[in-house]
Amino acid sequence: MNRSVVLPFLLFAGLSLAPFGNHVIADEQPLFGYSAASSRTERQWEEKLRAIPSPENLRAYMQRLSAQPHHVGSTYDKNNADWIASKFKEFGLDTHIEQFDVLFPTPKERVVELVEGGPKFTAKLQEPALSQDLTSNQQTEQLPTYNAYSIDGDVTAPLVYVNYGIPEDYEQLDRMGISVQGKIVIARYYHSWRGIKPKVAAEHGAVGCLIYSDPHEDGFVHGETFPAGPFRPPDGVQRGSVADMPFYPGDPLTPGVGATKDAKRLKIEEAATITKIPVLPISYADAQPLLAALTGRVAPEGWRGGLGITYHVGPGPAKVHLKVKSNWEIKPVYDVIGKIQGFTFPDEWVIRGNHHDGWVNGAEDPISGMVAVLEEARALGELVKSGWKPKRTIIYCAWDGEEPGLLGSTEWAEAHYEELRAHGVAYINSDSNGRGYLEVEGSHTLEKLTNDIAREIADPETKLTVWKRHQLHAIADAKTTEQREEIRKRADLRIPALGSGSDYTAFLQHDGVASLNIGFGGEDEGGIYHSIYDDFYWFTHFSDTDFVYGRALAQTGGTAVMRLADADLLPFEFGNFAETVQTYLKELKALSQKMQDDIRERNREIEEGVFKATNDPKKPLIPPAVETVPPHLNFAPLENAVDVLTRSAAEYHKALEVTNANGGVALAADSIAEVNKMLMDSERKLTNAAGLPNRPWFRHQLYAPGFYTGYAVKTMPAVREAIELKQWKQADEAIVVVAQVLQDEAALIASAAQKLGQAR
Amino acid sequence: MNRSVVLPFLLFAGLSLAPFGNHVIADEQPLFGYSAASSRTERQWEEKLRAIPSPENLRAYMQRLSAQPHHVGSTYDKNNADWIASKFKEFGLDTHIEQFDVLFPTPKERVVELVEGGPKFTAKLQEPALSQDLTSNQQTEQLPTYNAYSIDGDVTAPLVYVNYGIPEDYEQLDRMGISVQGKIVIARYYHSWRGIKPKVAAEHGAVGCLIYSDPHEDGFVHGETFPAGPFRPPDGVQRGSVADMPFYPGDPLTPGVGATKDAKRLKIEEAATITKIPVLPISYADAQPLLAALTGRVAPEGWRGGLGITYHVGPGPAKVHLKVKSNWEIKPVYDVIGKIQGFTFPDEWVIRGNHHDGWVNGAEDPISGMVAVLEEARALGELVKSGWKPKRTIIYCAWDGEEPGLLGSTEWAEAHYEELRAHGVAYINSDSNGRGYLEVEGSHTLEKLTNDIAREIADPETKLTVWKRHQLHAIADAKTTEQREEIRKRADLRIPALGSGSDYTAFLQHDGVASLNIGFGGEDEGGIYHSIYDDFYWFTHFSDTDFVYGRALAQTGGTAVMRLADADLLPFEFGNFAETVQTYLKELKALSQKMQDDIRERNREIEEGVFKATNDPKKPLIPPAVETVPPHLNFAPLENAVDVLTRSAAEYHKALEVTNANGGVALAADSIAEVNKMLMDSERKLTNAAGLPNRPWFRHQLYAPGFYTGYAVKTMPAVREAIELKQWKQADEAIVVVAQVLQDEAALIASAAQKLGQAR
8 A cells, every 4th residue: 555645535616516414405415426316315325325334344454454464465465365255245345356466576585784884784674573463473484574576686786865765865965975876875765666666766877776764764763663553673674665656557467458367478587666676665674783884974854764873964984785586476465356247337346455465463454454445245135135226237356466566456457457447437446544624635537426425424433424634724824815714615625636556557547547546544643654563453552442433434435436337317517627627727837937047046146156156065966958848839729628628528417417407317227228338438538559658558648647756646647747757748748638638638528418308 | 142043144134235246346435434435544454453363372362261161159269360461461462450259159959860650760960071072071160960940959859841941832731631730841952042941931830940961952963972073972961051031141140230349139038039949951862861760651753763672752650850959159250341442432332242151161162262362362363463543342251150141241231221321332243153154143333343344254164254154044045036036136145133042132122232243154053062071172072173263253353343443324223223223023923924824723623623533532732722813902002113213214325325426424523422322312212211011120121132032033023922821901002102112213313414514
């Protein structure tokens, strides 16, 4: 699971709705996408659903699923898959396990030593078992601490501290006159997905990379460490994948196709997502002697961590020996797939998933979310047994191999690409779950749906609806009066777009299936992520200890699935969507303007002698070079496309209003099916076959993880990243491409509106 | 010396001048306040002056003056005073030593112990001698580490960590439900003058106060510690006064009058500036075991320091025993006063000063500045010997007793109050000096003068003028495009107003003599402030090691003194002044508006339930209480007064321009004397006899140190602090008072303009 900061709901200017809590009015209005009659029935079934999930069950599931390490290839991984399948079947789902065979390296040799420039030191690379935490001693089953898909290597070189190891840090190193060419870098976790760190280091000529958890972000700075408190103990290590997933996720040997037994595979040497240099993650206890042995420049203010030492950049005199060697084996991943067949539109699929594999015992990541999804499946099974007949087919999935690289979900979404393009209504993902606020990210066409559902769920701590709690939290967090006023006045809270970090990636960004990622969080702090301490003991002492947020997640996910599965007309909404796309365009124009202004200003300062005048001879900095001021880009195609999109969204809204005025959706079945098909296609239309420049696997033209952020989204990525990388020609070209995608989308929405109008 | 962040020059919209470097044009224009003829002569003398100061002399003076600890009452303090007097005499100054007798407590007993709640620990309270640093072992002469004017006390109580110990920190403690009533607080240095910390702690019911230097602000976080580098070592302690100087500085027993032998003295119990609770400063080595023994709430993010521990707030279980007992003795302070009699206007005094006492050896603070002032005196003496005849009387002062409470300067300025009101043209202060940028703060009427002088001084590192270097630095530091454009376009760089922290205080804020504080800094980092390591070894290894910035300071100070002493018409300028006063009024209106908006918004959020909704039950916060929205204040009197002031300034500017067009200042001697008297009075007019509400010693109505900041200035303090303290009635009253002061000032300036016009 993605552990970068999860952005919560933002607010939105959308359709006006009855204010929160005014349930009488809300009850009288048909649900969005429902006729008056089907709305009444739906409400009754949904209320039944929400009464079912039980915290006791969630606790029992977690204890069972996290009892042993269950990473890809482990005995307990298969055991869990079989158990989940048996539960799905018990709940009444039509269940099978789908196997893929993927490249999954596990460590054979790992060495980190300080060989020169300080007291000889060999890193422990081992998390100690704790007597009170019974599963922490399962050392024979535990995977050692490592970064999966690090290339093998054996290097000895001076060390350089590179802060977070992101591109801006290398700009700062350049100013300081420090090169990492031929060096081993040590970067701290955070401020990018971990795989970015070795990627950028290699681009700058480094020969090896260490990544450590600094207590400033993850450790004693935040509070008591485990087992006294929830935070990362000195020897705790964050394992994790470093495959170049922003290039393509999934099995490195089978990009774009399912890793079935007989799939055509690349050779390992051909796999572009394996790192270029060896990488290992280390604890802060292991990092401290290495960092303390650096001298040279004192680290700039923003680079200093929480260890009680002076942070230096180096290079050296610390010289480090880093050795990584893996078993490069093909391993099975087991996706558990359980279906409830739709009664009216069986070829329209609502898909819900969470992964089941963990790095070790994985109680929080992913079991805290997986148990809620499991309990949802049980609840839906109960409803079916009580006579509920969902209109659409519902598919519950428990993915394997998410941790190493979204393997199970990606291979499945690649193997079933054509079916998903034909049948996929939406994919709803969860991953880890904790205490706090409902956090929703995803396709903006589903923003209204998620707001509607959030108004139905009670927050366990405050008894407010999770929507209201979230709105009040957004008010507290708002930076400006304007933001606060928007949050107060607009009907819907905004949802941020999806980047990457969990199993929605292939569905949304490769297949073009509208996707959501949902979970609770914001009050759950800790430091056991991807360590042996992420286990039942930790979770039941420090997180959602009574599983009430697990229950809330099952209620939320279950309601969302039902609302989509039972709707007459799919609850896609384009007003929110078009308005948000408008804001992205504004951001891009502002970004482009800012780059011009910044470069112009910096050139002027270079000419004025600002950099020379402010250069402290005791801490010299190399002045930046004069740069050509960026050209003006032609945003007109996008501006026109967004205008057309806004008009189409308004037409669709109008058509819907007329329909509603006539007593809710009441169209002829085949007309409805036709409109629904268009609505399903509305996300597909946002992709194109060519994909993003230089990374064709990513086909979505509105949302992608940043090539240099890994998790964090870049909206209109082809345009935005071209601007960020100062590729002006490519930016102008990308504007045309994205504009065309939006024009096509607008045409589709206009057709749906017209169809809806005709159908009355 | 004040070690809070020294704000440098800001920019200004003033008179247009020839651009920097364009010396040909500048040479052709008469100096501001000079006739064409006197301008030519002045330039020649000033050039001679600037050629005289010698880095070798500065080094030799420093070695001699810092050779022994020289705090108030020490043998070497008197020895230094005598030596400075002998030098002044040698340079040709008419010199005497003026003695005052002041209350100066020195420690008899000091104890800090952890008696419960952690491993028993007794604080060392001692800075170790270092073999390579020869003066660090003068332990018999060194004052122990302590806070002067702490009341005696012997208390044992649970400990609470209060961050910086400023009022906002206590608001945060209230939200967390933590009281310091009956507790001992531990606060870190910085973010206020140190005396604020025990004052605010006592206001909240604490019974004792420890102040420590956290490595986050002052220690290894910034780089190598002494003697390996310049930064504060683990056992280094910041001594310093905690007398309530924002109430009144100087001898606690003789407020408002000189502490002469026969002065009427308060009893010690009556002295309001002695602290209410015992206080001791400690090192971070001594603080760490105390902080580590706190539990309870984890310190909020902004409260966490640089020690490698989890910071907790407490209270307890750490229980601390704090004992402070002083010898409360009357000690002599020796002010060295050296005069050069004026030839034309002997009754107009230009005063220049720096203190000579240190907390220990005080090489940086204050000797780095004192040696430059001494060298200035030598240079001026040389000029006099070469035939220079200053028009005005010049008085060079070496103050004693600055460290404990601005004692020497305050008592002198009180003792000579009437003379200074009659004769004081300006007081120019320096204190510590280091590498970097010319930093000027002071009376805005002298802003143009300081800009003119900064254009004459060469920066030793870059060879730019110090004005140009400062301007380019301001561009680099500017936060907005608007700020940058102002800095580029306006003729003069702004100078910030003076708060407190050095010997200008009594001159400016009690006597109403226009004042400046000048020095170089910004590239000089370290951690020896007020410790035994502030000595010749440290300074010559880590600061202005070749004394070139000492030389630049002597050149700057010497030029400023000459420019004031020789001017036909005193170089006071009111355009800059009026414009800056306008910005203060804008700030106050914005502050008043912001308080309304903030309280209104917070009330709304309380009503909406924001605080309840966002309350994490595991880290509960008490919601703030609803507050009455502040009333609108009547700013009209100030608005009208500032308008009148602006007009008067323009009239004076116009009168000057006409005079200049007639070939520079060429008035009849008695007319000039009359205008000069008005100009001298222009600062006096900004004071009133009643002084500030609740602190009558502070008479200046435009500038004062904040009652809760100590160093940092509050402009229009009576109005600003009333608003900050939510005293609306007092704010409205203060507006009328300050408006009257500005009206009187405007009338004076208008009279000066008229006189200047008539005199043509």
